[in-house]
Amino acid sequence: MLPISLIKSLLLLVLGGAALVACTPQEQPDVSKNPFCGHPSELDNHCLFEPGQGIALWLVSSDVDMPIERGVKISLVSNDPVEILQSEIRGLSMYMGRLPVNWEQAENGLWYADILLGACTDPKMVWELRLEVEHAGQSYQLRVPFTSYIP
Numbered sequence: 001m002l003p004i005s006l007i008k009s010l011l012l013l014v015l016g017g018a019a020l021v022a023c024t025p026q027e028q029p030d031v032s033k034n035p036f037c038g039h040p041s042e043l044d045n046h047c048l049f050e051p052g053q054g055i056a057l058w059l060v061s062s063d064v065d066m067p068i069e070r071g072v073k074i075s076l077v078s079n080d081p082v083e084i085l086q087s088e089i090r091g092l093s094m095y096m097g098r099l100p101v102n103w104e105q106a107e108n109g110l111w112y113a114d115i116l117l118g119a120c121t122d123p124k125m126v127w128e129l130r131l132e133v134e135h136a137g138q139s140y141q142l143r144v145p146f147t148s149y150i151p
Helices: 004-023
Strands: 047-052 055-061 071-078 083-091 098-100 104-107 110-116 126-135 138-147
Touching: 047 138, 055 126, 055 138, 071 126, 083 110
Parallel strands: none
Antiparallel strands: 047 055, 055 071, 071 110, 083 098, 083 126, 104 110, 126 138
16 A cells, blocks of 8 residues: 555646646647638738728638637628628538628628538538628629638
């Protein structure tokens, strides 16, 4: 049988190690892996799109992995006020129907939407965000492919 002092020392060592592991900072996601673009723009983790003259749009996701069956917040930032006319997500690598995207305007040039991507048999499903915006009386369409992952 082990002496009580040795058992206490081992227990303290195990608990101390567990505390160190639990307090270690988690690895931060690589913002260059924005699901909406292949490379970041000047706004770090945003992806820049210029659908027409004088309009710039940035898209960003709250989760770079775009996991299925988990809520994800997406944001749209514009350099000038825009009106979102229509928005939906469609599956590209597999038919998943049309998922409407309902945007809420937080302030001029800033929109948010909560989305939930469905599960399918493709572990790296390719989707397309379709967005129609109006700026200065002109309508612009944007089609942005992205990939989701099974968590």
